Amino acid sequence: MDVKLRVWRQGGAFGAGSFKEYSAAGISPEASFLEMLDIVNEELTAAGEEPIVFDHDCREGICGTCGLMINGQPHGPQQGTATCQLHMRKFSDGETIVIEPWRAAAFPVIKDLVVDRSAFDRIVEVGGFISVATGAAPDANLIPVPRDAAEASMDAAACIGCGACVAACPNSAGQLFTAAKHGHLSLLPQGQPERLQRAQAMVDVMEKFFGSCTNHAECETACPKGISIDYIAQLNKDYVKSQVANRNLAGQK
């Protein structure tokens, strides 16, 4: 199949960017989207042109490195997958595909389609941990965890930090990412000691970089892991608690 590409090209963080058009001819419908870009890049390299720079790593949807805005949708037209799991059969022959980087003030473009997502690291640094006793390893499964809570925590932990939630949000809010990181620790017994401190610290850092949540729920549909906005409600609740709760009583039921 043949497709036309309209790709954002930007030389570096400080340069101005613009769209450039490319054509990708003879692409197999079974090729992945990133493989299609690889083929285009090989042709560009052979022609002595600068290849299109894009982020990618595992190419199996678990690392969260890839992420492109494809035809106005984060990770493209297929829901519940990252860009690397998208295949060309989702597009029609002769279609023009628009490829853009994530857009948000907190995600400055480094080059072409690659953005700097280190704002996420700043959020994780202040709350993405639990207190662990040192010493000999305890027996496994010593702490009982209700099954539903374990599942809910695991669903939140599926977040791969790709940034599609921010890219999708009309406010460029980082709420779904933050809520997933907060939720996966705060739903488990091991995450209780820092729970309120975690909510406060992560939200405070998040708000330095990102917009605010106005409950469009666009992030939920963009998320390659389908993480629910239920976690955002939980984060909001814990943030309010962090402002009013008597922390001397933390750890008591």
Add this chain to the structure above:
Amino acid sequence: MTATGSKTDSATTTRRPPPWPIRFYQSDVGKKYVMAITGIVGIGFIIFHMLGNLHTFEGTHQINEYAEGLRDIGEPIAPRTFLVWIGRIGLLASLVLHVHAAFSLTIANQKARGTVGYDEKRNYLAANYASRTMIWSGVIVLLFLAFHLADLTIGVKAVNPDFTRGEVYDNLIASLERWPVFLIYVIAQGALALHIWHGAWSLFQSVGINNPRFNHWRRNFATGLASILAIGYLTVPFGIMFGIIH
């Protein structure tokens, strides 16, 4: 913050954090919480006002008595019009907070989007018309509120020349018999219904009321509330237009 040093040293080098309600309001999550709470206050008033409007269908005497009765609430324990003024001040405070939070969040969110936007038209899947136009439906309702107060509460001559204080029924008909005014009321009710349809759902998320067992009720609640309010309010202007209220 310095770890060592005399008390006076630290007092000069560190600023005391503001008291918690202010610190809380300074955060975006706090502002959204305040918007939810003030929104609930607003919805409470809007329900009460809509139910009060229905007295119009009982006739001149009943709606005028009802309006007079509002001023008598709390008598003889509280002085006449005391409680109605407490209510008005509370509503005004809620409105100011709601509007301030809305504008400061909108400005902050626009900044967070950065200078370069998407070129391709966004393909929204979950965000709906109501959720994306909250600021505009809010502005329409706010402008309508100013008009409505001038029209039927204060009785500004330029807006409603036939206004007579205390004659609720006659004032209402005199104003809504005019086609442009009728249209203003209908458009404002549309904007209000859209605003409440998103707001009454959104407030659950903002204050963190979330339980997968009951979550599907939240959307239905918002749809039901917005429809009942829109229908309830529109009965009066349409009633006047079709001559049921005359």
